[in-house]
Amino acid sequence: MTQMTGAKMVVQALKDQGVEVVFGYPGGAVLPIYDEIFQQTEIRHILVRHEQAAVHAAEGYARSTGKPGVVLVTSGPGATNAVTGITDALMDSIPLVVLTGQVPTFMVGNDAFQEADTVGITRPCTKHNWLVKDTDALADTIHQAFHVATSGRPGPVLVDIPKDVQFAEGTYVEPRAAKTGHYQPKVKGDKEMITRLVEAMETAERPIFYTGGGVINSGDAATQLLREFVDATGFPITSTLMGLGSYPASGKGWLGMLGMHGLYEANLAMHDCDLMINIGARFDDRITGRVADFSPHSRKAHIDIDPSSINKTIRVEMPIVGDVAHVLEDALRIWKSRGRKVNKAALAEWWAQIEEWRKVECLRYRNSDKIIKPQYALQRLEALTKDRKDRYICTEVGQHQMWAAQFLGFEAPNRWMTSGGLGTMGYGFPASIGVQIAHPDALVINVAGEGSWLMNMQEMGTAVQYSLPVKQFILNNERLGMVRQWQSLLHGNRYSHSWSEALPDFVKLAEAFGAKGIQCSDPADLDDAIAEMLAHDGPVIFDCLVEKHENCYPMIPSGEPHHKMLLGEDTGEDAIKAGGAVLV
Amino acid sequence: MAAALNIQKGTSKHSAYDLRDPNAEAVERHTLAVIVDNEAGVLARVIGLFSGRGYNIDSLTVAEVDHEGHRSRITIVTTGTPAVIDQIKAQLGRIVPVHEVHDLTVEGPSVERELALFKVVSGGDKRVEALRLADIFRANVVDSTLESFVFEITGTPQKVDAFGELMRPLGLTEMARTGIAALSRGS
Structure with missing residues (x-):
């Protein structure tokens, strides 16, 4: 029975949970906790420049390590600034523990200075949250918070701690004494249903x-089992944006990403398949297109740890609630014990069909020797960095994000950090900071657009303060490219507010923060410029001036099914005027 | 491979959000019993789920049913297609302080009761008639003045509705209903 103050308890609980890094920003209502952080050395605190960035950095940390990210911010504006990041983590199932200060309990509800109803505001955007009114309950609550954040489908949780609770003395409890009993999501899948899936796999023709991201969240075992299963069956595999890296891009079963900007062969295979095995994905609307016409001829299995994901948008014949690693282990064992059967002849035909689709070369674009095409910039970035085993890629949100997903190959999980569900512009830069903190010697690149990047550019201060060599690879088209693309396709080329008239000089901006800036506008200089960026041991802003009117293809127009993809027959402004997008 | 371009440039009829399944099935009414930890904010979580995801609440009652275990029982009457009802149950089950979700409508026969108070202000024949009908419906008089009665009635929602309709022409001025409490029949 150890007595200590609430503030000390917070730090002790974090240590006992194995936390090494906290991303945060101090303020009045968390000063006692910051005072405790000051007086110890085990937990490292990273001072960001905005609370939203603290959450994204913690997301980057969590996604690149598989461990929960921890955030510490103050009451009121500290908490409300964190809301976007928390919502992002909820949509992408990222385990986070967010600790917020709160005004003292006797002032709660009085509209006190920097008071906000933090648990009320964050109730819909957390997996669970707590307001701790009693110091004796504080340690137990923090341990529960870690348990909930990391069990079942991971997600963000929030613990709101009034200032008087931080000052008061109470009894500390250790993690193993915490009450976590009733929240124990099911991890083992139903054997009968798994057997039905295996039977379907044995006879499937296509x-x-x-x-999806569930494979990565499940952990390394899930990745290993998935790779073994795919390679042993010889089935093709596609992945959502969230799941890139769980199966290697160089693997023989790999079709590339699917979805709205996914590869032609992946989407056509989804449409024409006769057995769809969904593992840890959720039939998101960016994936399905028009639901009524989604993969009309297939039997469908869905493995997901969250029962509410199953039959939410797409009815499936074989629902399997459980953790991906556990279910795959059972499925693989059952499939092996039944004689490793697949329909070889039909599979060969299926692959022949897929090869036909591949001949379309859906990522083709018209290159230029005068101006850098964004796709070309990413191809060169890929060529010059793909051999680095320690390469981590973050992105912002928009065209550059989709091109990065199309043109960069991922061989391992936890190497690709992008805002999938919420689509948060401003995610990538702080996420890259979190990744670099977790992997100090790794190559961390944030592929960005200038619009997204400016949303959290203040984090240059953080990058410089902690000497983080994050590479900000900005594909600068002076446009909000994806908005412009939609306006081009759907709103009669009326480019309402989708370009910036007053962009900063990114090289000078980097220098103003004490970092290195590089600008490149000539395709002939690109390789050298990228090499210069990679060679610099410190944060770099790489201002890559690219074609301003490039559209991102292939594309499933919203509301259309998979087989009605648009291919970029031609690119550039002329192509758009000529209606260069053809339906295939 | 090259078919006609189905989407028209310069039109905005293709919204990303117009993806609802047109084959919606018939709407059903279900009574759900949800056992939760009686902790601060738990009702807000349940109600927030319904409002945030656009589900209906026809009736809702909540009270602590296990004082030692700090458990409350929330009874919710909701409507939706079978797919929506399944989704509501799965979403409720996801809330951390929710222990059990029972769909009383599909789990076998159940008893549903509601308590209501009706204030009837009238005189003469109407007053006598109100009292006579209350007797037929086994409603109790829980307050009376020379001009008014307050009736207490317990029963199925249909019975309470029927009594309310009869009281309307007899001087009904106010009513309060508790919403439905429900239990499954048998052991």
Whole structure:
């Protein structure tokens, strides 16, 4: 029975949970906790420049390590600034523990200075949250918070701690004494249903694995089992944006990403398959297109740890609630014990069909020797960095994000950090900071657009303060490219507010923060410029001036099914005027 | 491979959000019993789920039913297609302080009761008639003045509705209903 103050308890609980890094920003209502942080050395605190960035940095940390990210911010504006990041983590199932200060309990509800109803505001955007009114309950609550954040489908949780609770003395409890009993999501899948899936796999003529972020969240075992299963069956595999890296891009079953800007062969295979095996994906609307016409001829299995994901948008014949690693282990064992059967002849035909689709070369674009095409910039970035085993890629949100997903290959999980569900512009830069903190010697690149990047550019201060060599690879088209693309396709080329008239000089901006800036506008200089960026041991802003009117293809127009993809027959402004997008 | 371009440039009829399944099935009414930890904010979580995801609440009652275990029982009457009802149950089950979700409508026969108070202000024949009908419906008089009665009635929602309709022409001025409490029949 150890007595200590609430503030000390917070730090002790974090240590006992194995926390090494906290991302945060101090303020009045968390001063006692900051005072405790000051007086110890085990937990490292990273001072960001905005609370939203603290959450995204913690997301980057969590996604690149598989461990929960921890955030510490003050009451009121500290908490409300964190809301976007928390919502982002909820949509992408990222485990976070967010600790917020609160005005003292006797002032709660009085509209006190920097008071906000933090648990009320964050109730819909957390997996669970707590307001701790009693110091004796504080340690137990923090341990529960870690348990909830990391069990079942991971997600962000928030613990709101009034200032008087931080000052008061109470009894500390250790993690193993915490009350976590009743929240124990089911991890083992139903054996009968798994057997039905295996039977379907044995006879399927046109099977496909459709995998998502759940594989990565499940952990390394899930990745290993998935790779073994795909390679042993010879089935093709596609993945959502969230799941890239769980199966290697160089693997023989790999079709590339699917979805709105996914590869032609992946989407056509999803449409024409006769057995769809969804592993840890959720039939998101960016994936399905028009639901009524989604993969009309297939039997569908869905493996998900969250029962509410199953039958939410797409009815499936074989629902399997459980953790991906556990279910795959059972499925693989059952499939092996039944004699490793697949329909070889049909599979060969299926692959022949897929090869036909591949001949379309859906990522083709018209290159230029005068201006850098964004796709070309990413191809060169890929060529010059793909051999680095320690390469981590973050992105912002928009065209550059989709091109990065199309043109960069991921060989391992936890190497790709992008805002999938919420689509948060401003995610990538702080996420890259979190990744670099977790992997100090790794190559961390944030592929960005200038619009998104400016949303959290203040984090240059953080990058410089902690000497983080994050590479900000900005594909600068002076446009909000994806908005412009939609305006071009759907709103009669009326480019309402989708360009910036007053962009900063990114090289000078980097220098103003004490970092290195590089600008490149000539395709001939690109390789050298990228090499210069990679060679610099410190944060770099790489201002890559690219074609301003490039559209991102292939594209499933919203409200259309998979087989009605647009291909970029031609690119550039002329192509758009000529209606260069053709339906295939 | 090259078919006609189905989407028209310069039109905005293709919204990203117009993806609802047109084959919606018939709407059903279900009574759900949700056992939760009686902790601060738990009702807000349940109600927030319904409002945030656009589900209906026809009736809702909540009270602590296990003082030692700090458990409350929330009874919710909701409507939706079978797919929506399934989704509501799955979403409720996801809330951390929710222990059990029972769909009383599909789990076998159940008893549903509601308590209501009706204030009837009238005189003469109407007053006598109100009292006579209350007797037929086994409603109790829980307050009376020379001009008014307050009736207490317990029963199925249909019975309470029927009594309310009869009281309307007899001087009904106010009513309060508790919403439905429900339990499954048998053991």
